[in-house]
Amino acid sequence: MATKQWAIGVDLGGTKIEAALVNGNGVIEHRVRVKTDVKDGVKSIQKQLVQVVRQVLEDKKETEPVGVGIGVAGQIEKDTGKVIYAPNLNWSDVPLKENIENGLKLPVDVINDVRAAAWGEWLHGSGKNSSDMVCVFVGTGIGGGIVSGGRMLTGHSNSAGEIGHMTISVDGPKCHCGNRGCFEALAGGWAIAQRAQNMLQEEKYHNSAIIEKASGNMEDITAKMVVESYHEGDAAANHLMSKVTNDLASGLISMVNAFNPEYLVLGGGVIEGMPEMIDRVKSIIKERALKVSTKDLKVVPADLHNDSGVIGAAALAMQLFNNKK
Amino acid sequence: MATKQWAIGVDLGGTKIEAALVNGNGVIEHRVRVKTDVKDGVKSIQKQLVQVVRQVLEDKKETEPVGVGIGVAGQIEKDTGKVIYAPNLNWSDVPLKENIENGLKLPVDVINDVRAAAWGEWLHGSGKNSSDMVCVFVGTGIGGGIVSGGRMLTGHSNSAGEIGHMTISVDGPKCHCGNRGCFEALAGGWAIAQRAQNMLQEEKYHNSAIIEKASGNMEDITAKMVVESYHEGDAAANHLMSKVTNDLASGLISMVNAFNPEYLVLGGGVIEGMPEMIDRVKSIIKERALKVSTKDLKVVPADLHNDSGVIGAAALAMQLFNNKK
Numbered sequence: 001m002a003t004k005q006w007a008i009g010v011d012l013g014g015t016k017i018e019a020a021l022v023n024g025n026g027v028i029e030h031r032v033r034v035k036t037d038v039k040d041g042v043k044s045i046q047k048q049l050v051q052v053v054r055q056v057l058e059d060k061k062e063t064e065p066v067g068v069g070i071g072v073a074g075q076i077e078k079d080t081g082k083v084i085y086a087p088n089l090n091w092s093d094v095p096l097k098e099n100i101e102n103g104l105k106l107p108v109d110v111i112n113d114v115r116a117a118a119w120g121e122w123l124h125g126s127g128k129n130s131s132d133m134v135c136v137f138v139g140t141g142i143g144g145g146i147v148s149g150g151r152m153l154t155g156h157s158n159s160a161g162e163i164g165h166m167t168i169s170v171d172g173p174k175c176h177c178g179n180r181g182c183f184e185a186l187a188g189g190w191a192i193a194q195r196a197q198n199m200l201q202e203e204k205y206h207n208s209a210i211i212e213k214a215s216g217n218m219e220d221i222t223a224k225m226v227v228e229s230y231h232e233g234d235a236a237a238n239h240l241m242s243k244v245t246n247d248l249a250s251g252l253i254s255m256v257n258a259f260n261p262e263y264l265v266l267g268g269g270v271i272e273g274m275p276e277m278i279d280r281v282k283s284i285i286k287e288r289a290l291k292v293s294t295k296d297l298k299v300v301p302a303d304l305h306n307d308s309g310v311i312g313a314a315a316l317a318m319q320l321f322n323n324k325k
Numbered sequence: 326m327a328t329k330q331w332a333i334g335v336d337l338g339g340t341k342i343e344a345a346l347v348n349g350n351g352v353i354e355h356r357v358r359v360k361t362d363v364k365d366g367v368k369s370i371q372k373q374l375v376q377v378v379r380q381v382l383e384d385k386k387e388t389e390p391v392g393v394g395i396g397v398a399g400q401i402e403k404d405t406g407k408v409i410y411a412p413n414l415n416w417s418d419v420p421l422k423e424n425i426e427n428g429l430k431l432p433v434d435v436i437n438d439v440r441a442a443a444w445g446e447w448l449h450g451s452g453k454n455s456s457d458m459v460c461v462f463v464g465t466g467i468g469g470g471i472v473s474g475g476r477m478l479t480g481h482s483n484s485a486g487e488i489g490h491m492t493i494s495v496d497g498p499k500c501h502c503g504n505r506g507c508f509e510a511l512a513g514g515w516a517i518a519q520r521a522q523n524m525l526q527e528e529k530y531h532n533s534a535i536i537e538k539a540s541g542n543m544e545d546i547t548a549k550m551v552v553e554s555y556h557e558g559d560a561a562a563n564h565l566m567s568k569v570t571n572d573l574a575s576g577l578i579s580m581v582n583a584f585n586p587e588y589l590v591l592g593g594g595v596i597e598g599m600p601e602m603i604d605r606v607k608s609i610i611k612e613r614a615l616k617v618s619t620k621d622l623k624v625v626p627a628d629l630h631n632d633s634g635v636i637g638a639a640a641l642a643m644q645l646f647n648n649k650k
Contacts, residue, residue, distance in 0.1 A: 075617050132481040153474060155473065156456075157617060159615065163582070163583050166579035167578050168495055169494060179578065179613040246495070254492050254493075262481035289490070292487075
């Protein structure tokens with residue numbers, strides 16, 4: 001793809017809306033960000049979205065983006081770009097693609113935010129040029145994108161990649177989704193916080209740095225506090241993160257054995273906070289997954305960090321709309 | 326595909342070699358089967374394979390098959406059709422495609438036997454016409470084939486679909502692969518036998534029909550005996566198979582959430598022996614998997630039974646070699 005092509009990638013989240021002008025090499029040339037104004041509902045958020053994109057177009061008049069890709073944390077209907085459900089925004093059945101196209105007079109595509117980030121890592125990040133890649137983001141929850149045979153899998157109703165809800169422990173802890181023992185209920189950020197809260201009830205851990213960081217309020221403990229305490233050498237945090245790393249590796253082994261990727265790309269807040277997990281996870285996978293599946297496997301960190309979503313959404317828009325010009 | 330086209334599908338196993346003449350509608354028109362002669366090694370088995378195919382050609386002179394597809398229980402190198410490792414045949418690095426092409430003067434393709442069976446169910450069986458299908462065979466082990474976006478996934482080194490080795494129980498029982506808690510180590514045929522052997526140590530189960538069927542020799546217990554005892558109303562078998570069904574559902578939920586198939590096709594000896602598992606598994610999946618992933622999901626039995634492998638291998642050959650004629 002030529003550098004002299006542009007698309008706009010948007011990350012529409014419950015706390016901020018960011019629009020970025022991205023070129024054909026996946027480089028962000030300009031960006032505009034606003035706080036999401038959730039209190040006035042769907043209309044005001046859509047208005048904000050149109051405004052930030054217009055601002056980018058105004059700031060960079062010399063470019064002519066081919067279209068707009070919008071990443072949303074939610075379920076998106078394939079083809080229509082309708083947001084079926086987005087809990088952070090409190091949206092149901094919002095025809096976002098249609099509404100924003102009407103507002104901007106530019107072609108728009110809407111995609112799940114995690115899948116957008118996987119597109120970013122695939123086309124311009126750590127999985128570049130691979131036809132078989134699994135990208136896993138460990139943040140508050142766990143989500144991912146799967147590229148197999150050179151294509152991003154979407155699934156029958158556009159929900160492929162919900163790997164946070166693979167079962168890794170048949171009788172494991174309850175998950176937010178209603179099932180038990182899901183991957184993210186053991187290794188996601190919210191689960192790390194919950195596991196710490198449970199573990200720290202034990203008297204031997206009562207002087208843990210984690211409790212101190214939460215000013216003694218167990219219910220205020222976050223995954224971030226656990227990871228920070230780990231880096232400070234706290235015994236409780238060390239014990240917990242060693243278990244979490246093992247559980248993370250177990251879920252990743254499922255992906256490696258089922259999909260046989262060449263690249264396993266790991267990103268998200270938990271991984272960024274504790275990048276040394278990657279080497280540990282890699283050695284567990286090499287030890288325990290099928291030899292035939294790990295022979296050429298590369299386990300690598302995501303390298304676009306917080307920008308993978310906007311870069312991926314823009315790259316997708318470029319791929320979709322370039323030929324239509 | 327026209328009916329007036331044929332290919333030959335071969336199932337090369339450790340106990341028998343079967344070659345079938347299959348037409349463009351996936352119907353077997355003729356078949357020849359011999360016992361595998363393993364004692365003289367690679368050469369004699371290859372000779373047998375060429376002979377059974379020649380016999381089919383001889384019996385059905387009026388047809389002109391476009392090529393031969395061979396399903397082998399083992400790891401197959403993509404493109405070269407070399408058998409890297411096939412434990413049942415005790416083979417390593419056998420250039421099967423090349424050798425059989427030389428013997429038959431027909432184009433040959435070699436494929437993993439489970440993936441061949443998945444091809445059969447996809448093109449001519451229960452998953453017909455679906456672009457998103459997961460096919461799971463529960464026999465001695467558990468294996469499968471994944472069709473996503475209208476293509477069978479192969480993975481980077483041709484081992485995609487090894488779903489029997491997804492982790493479903495992080496601290497679960499040891500698997501033959503060396504890892505712990507694999508899907509097949511809880512719900513595969515060998516695991517059912519092993520779980521029965523362990524469970525029947527308990528005194529309350531000492532009058533179980535399973536023990537009687539094994540003539541009192543615990544180590545002779547098989548999954549088949551457990552399933553038969555289940556059908557006879559044996560309490561121990563009922564208890565165990567209820568646990569196994571639950572574990573089977575957990576592994577399938579992983580597949581449904583990660584891949585979002587339209588069809589989940591279930592086959593293999595354990596399912597064939599206890600088809601009522603399908604409805605039970607279906608209701609657990611509908612209850613516990615993500616709603617977005619189960620909305621249109623159909624959970625159905627494989628309908629080609631023991632013929633899925635030869636039909637699939639032939640269908641693959643037809644697809645590969647038809648255009649080259």
